[in-house]
Amino acid sequence: MHQRPAAAATTIPEPHDQHGPAGGTVLLRGGFVYSPADPFATAMVVDGDTVAWVGSEGAADSFADGVDEVVHLDGALVAPAFVDAHVHTTATGLALTGLDLGPARTLADALDRTAAYAAAHPGDRVLLGHGWDDTRWPEGRPPTREELDRAVHGRPLYLARTDVHSAVVTSALLDLVPGAADLPGHHPGGPVTRDAHHAARAAAYAAVTPAQRADAQRAALRHAAAQGIGSLHECAGPNISSQDDLTGLLALAAAEPGPRVHGYWAEPVAGPADLDRLRDLGAAGAGGDLFVDGSLGSRTAALHAPYADTGSDHLGVTYLDADTVARHLTLCTRAGVQAGFHAIGDAAVAAVVDGVRAAAAAAGTGRVRALRHRVEHAEMMTAETIAAFAEFGLIASVQPAFDATWGGEDGMYAARLGRERARTLNPYAAMTRAGVPLVLGSDSPVTPLDPWGAVRAAAFHRTPEHRVSARAAFHAHTRGGWRAVGRDDAGVLVPGAPADYAVWQVGDLVVQTPDERVANWSTDPRSGTPGLPDLTPGAPLPTALRTVVAGRTIHRPPNG
Template identity: 60%
Template sequence: MTSDALPASETRTTLLRNGAVYNPAEPYATALLTVGDTVAWIGSEDGADLHVDAADTVIDLEGALVTPAFVDAHVHATSTGLALTGLDLAGTVSREQVLDRVAAFAAHLPADAVVLGTGWDETHWPDQAPPTAEQLDRAAGGRAVYLSRVDVHSAVASSALLAAAPDAQGAAGYRGAGLVAQAAHHLVRTAAYGQVSPEQRADVQRAARARAAELGVGALHECGGPDISGEDDFTGLLELAADEPGPYIFGYWGELTDPVKALELGGVGAGGDLFIDGALGSRTAALRDPYADAAETGDPEHGGVTYVDGEELAGFLAACVEAEVQPGFHVIGDYAMDLLVGALELAAAAVDENRLRALTVRAEHAEMADAVTVARLARFGVVVSAQPVFDQAWGGPSGMYAKRLGAERAATLNPFAAYGAAGIVLAFGSDSPVTALGPWAAVRAAAFHQTPGSRITARAAFSAHTRGGWRALRPGAPGVPEDEQGVLTPGAAATYAVWRAGDLLVQTPDSRVAAWSTDERAGVPGLPDLTPGLELPQCLRTAVRGQAVFDRLGRG
């Protein structure tokens, strides 16, 4: 491919041609013209000929696909950057392998440095036991060590780090031998992240944005909070994104306080990871019935934990209505979902229900929802911000969900088809670093959900990862451009991605079988074949409002 781009300061009009443009109104479009930060025209090669002379830049796509850029609706940028640049423990198969990686990583660090790692998952290890503080002490040469579990709702810490968080061992969730969850985890994580310098933090945030751009992501919803990364981290990320080119960052601040605080910090909403409960892997998601493997916790009545009650949630929702600030909640277990929908009903009784609906309340993750819960979420116009790769990673008859819940309950998780059938807006993301940034992998995971009845079409999944991310932002929220729609159409913002992909196919309406068709009579734009095992599309260029933030065109 070739690009004869002028310097960015001079480039105003760009013509991309000889490819395929994903546009429902023009399913056979092959070219796109942008003027400044706006899409000016979409059409055929004959039309492109008419625009060549007026274009400052002409890019021959050589058959590449142009789509709206993806939106990742739930990320943690600093943790993502640390995982990208630091100690990634994803895929480790034993406690011993984790310790070996810690030792190798720590050997290159100063004696007073903190070892930060993430991604371990003991579910399928031989002894299913994480490292202890004493073992981490030996592996890291006495350094402070913080290793978060893959769900980031529990972690293991070395003795040096526990000493830096002296209240952790007496807090709720301290499980002994350096294993922490709940409040103890929050204290330990705060101590660990407190040793990250502002310069290091900015560098890893840049790394996270750069990786997102490489994957065709044009916008990220940052889910921050006092127990996740702290105010300095949150405001620093928003300032960096405002000052430097890259994907948008829209910040959600998860704290049960005056919702206006989220706006004062520069965010767009009060929520994201405002925790109602925890996570299934760490057995802290709140369940109606005990965990199937609860005996392993020593507590046969164990059904997870909650961090707020229904009246607190209802009061917060009512405060958000009065302040006109969008709320959102981390909610996973079915009991936690009961708390959320009950709070919505209490709040609707206290304030005008239409005003509550207008807030675009977000439910982050929302993994366990039966038909009654789905209907109640739909009634209040709740947006579900979900992560399809969760099912790929932990679903199925032998996955972590089945171990924690039993196969019958596990098969009901992440009910995307039910949400869609109820008219609930889906917005897809990664929860990175819980699962890696990778939007096409998420689209594939939703289309090939391990529970066939929960599958949605690839087209619906693609919409959830593009348009859905914009619809999940409250209209009129500060800093949210009105012309960003997640679709490529004249007058919309020129935020797009270019892909090297295989044949463009149309998925048949029966999403249970996820079959594909090459029948041109379908008259709808095609997407790459996402059948598992095939290579995912490769990003060649990502543009945000017409400005390339990642570009491989012309470099092979």
Template identity: 70%
Template sequence: MTERTDRTVLLRGGNVYSPADPFATAMLVEGEHIAWVGSDGAAEAYADVADEIVDLQGALVTPAFVDAHVHATSTGLALTGLDLTADASLAEALAAIAEFTAGGADGVLLGHGWDETRWPEHRAPSLAELDAAAGGAALYLSRTDVHSGLATSALRALVPALADCAGYSADGPLTQDAHHAVRRAALAHLTPAQRRDAQLATLRRAAELGIGALHECAGPDISSAEDLAALLALAAETPGPEVFGYWGELGAAGVETAKRLGAVGAGGDLFVDGALGSHTACLHEDYADTDHTGVAYLTAEQVAEHVAACTEAGLQAGFHAIGDAAITAVVDGVRAAGDQLGAERVKAMRHRVEHAEALTPETLAAFAELGLTASVQPAFDAAWGGPDGMYVERLGADRAAQLNPFAAMLRAGIPLAFGSDAPVTPLDPWGTVRAAAFHRTPEHRISVRAAFTAHTRGGHRALGHDADGVLVPGAIASYAVWATTDLVVQAPDNRIAGWSTDPRSGTPGLPDLTPGEPLPTCLRTVVRGRTVHTHQGQ
């Protein structure tokens, strides 16, 4: 039976993370909105009007998380199919491929997550090795960053003139246009049932993790219009996280498609460049381990035209930009659009930059000046940062240490929205907060409180929904209930802000996210007043 959305629910006996009352232990929800927060004693006045009273038994109630960058179908395929993320060697990956394809299958098989920088062989499989492991199947395997991929001979044969595409390799991974072509061919062979099952798997997993909203970053080179339309329809009819769609296609055609699909922006994965792991992020100086600067997909002039078209249409523009040269192109293009249409008009749209890893002091200042929202993924640093990580291999220690400068971004006044880029890194909201608070480069760390805000309210603000993502009267009732350890007011360096459980601080506490401490368990996820997940036994 579908839960009514006009119910009144009283939660009491816990800890409610609310700026309206840092000592709140109870909350009243009426329909889709929060009506009141306060103490257990004051909550007695509402007991008679509540349709349901929830005894929190000391649990923590927070706003539901927002994952500001996901790819739902690909994430679901990784959750339910071949995921090579944990494979520790090329030999282990080839064995997993052979097991996955052993039963045979019609159509194209898909997998994700290989990363040669983690393997002792330090290389991707050759085409002959891949064909042998796949047993002749048509198989597509995206690299962990989804900016290059492997395709068996059977899949390559489905793509006309593949050898003429930029980024083609006769024996190794495919990048640029060649990668986009084989990816489109692979996804085109998904049946509607396969797509629906994958998207449902993602929505279920997100709900289990206390995620109440997802920003789906779709586009012609990452999924398809049909894929985004199916996801938005599924989310509308299925109890689960809300989904807000972005369509990453350039110019007037992209704007019109975004409008037709009901997307909130013509952006997301609109590629200005690629990724560091695939040597396709666009840099001002050569990579440390190869003699080129990556790939530029868009110029500043193209960025300017797109921002102007989106602003005129009342849609957010958004760009995937990782390398410093790509970010410079975005900044120059947005500024040019402001010169054309008026700086304040462009700034009011809160246009987005996805990833924004290689910022400089100049582009940090420009982001603040232009009102750009940074949609960033702290788990990237957890996966590839540090003295021995992929970033150092690609850029050298000095440049690698400048990546993902979250503290500097906050000091500059840049709005942050946290996400996972799943399946590039897993859906893992508390892990994301931990990664930002304990950045591998200490000077880039931010407090747990600031990181949590970026992963909750920040995702709503990126959409222009400034009143949501916080537990105060009038806000939407999208929240999660957590079993957790002691609550603390925590910064990653106790010389800066310290650790405190003293209620006199007037600051609500959050879980202790020190590395090694267990992450909270989600007991219940509620989206706009409707329960979309309950933990087994609840």
């Protein structure tokens, strides 16, 4: 791995006006620039909010005296800023600043953490928490309602499971939900799912004040910027957040320095009024988490064959059928609006494909393809559904951290589905070969905002035949996210492109492939392929030294 040397500490001066509009010209030199314009580039010039030039160190001398700022990279890597294509911003911020049960290693530990949090927050109207995963606990079960009632001394409490498709709640929280016991998905003493979960979540989040919500959103956006994320796709909806949450987030992102935010609203379109609502909300599309089904962890993903660990014929939950999918897609396509769905199980993905076929027959295949409709997650794919995604230009918005967290022979997927079916999940290589556009995200707070970790998870998928090259995964997490919102000119560092980039402290740069027979990398500089950081499992991931959006610095470590 000798293609490029390890970077020293980067010398990056304070920008002229971190919180003002982009202005002036900046020369970055003495590092490595990831650019298709020049695979050996070591310097870049930014003019205002646009990339103006990419080239060699020698040629950079001609710009040195004519720019407003010179950034000496000292061997750092400059690359396009990441796009996280699936985020729940407010929930992420609340998890970052509130009760996060992800680190809990036992049920008892989770109850202790919950009790301590409740004691430390006596003024909260409703206690909120996230991240528990009973499949990782030796007890193998979630807390009961009675256990939670005791832990918080009878206060309202909502604790979302890590996949956010079920929750455990206290009796006092359910008292805030009229008719809760009669709603589908209510289970006395156990987790709530389906309509009962949606109602409980709405009641819990209604207790969050606008100021608390804005603080949570700021915390999430700051954290995203620190991970080198320049844009994120907010997946909002009536069963996830609220209209006020989405409009507040979009207004905050427009008013304050930070990542760009593209908002999706997950509500079926049935007529002109629904399309007007999208425009009023400022939404980029009618999709995101528009649920066709639920999740595998909560056993609400819709399957063709029963779950393997229930001892019953349970097939999960279907929220939207193929006819509803077709109507939504047809109306959106005719209106020129990008649409999308959440679909995880094979039955849910098949329902989306059937709906797309009907929409294409009604509105025209070319018009369907042109709008780049999306499917979030798309985990249980078959050869037939992969071919249909390629035929109709459906974007697969995927989360490689799901496989890293729950895949493998002994992971949650294998427990829920059996090892044979689990090995078919998230077939990124087959999807890429078929021409299905992939975009990468986290579904934060389901899995963390960790873009390099996501690229690594795709390149080193737990099922080797599903791996893609690091370069393909990186492009899906940068340029792919821009293409998903209809921008083909962004997410790449070439003259004329938006100046959205990150500066990374890295070690060796290599060209990694998914083929184990060649040790997963090539170091031959004659290939003319730009190198990326070594993402071999166990290797340290890069550190963001600066994140820039539209020429404006939105992240810089205090001592950077």
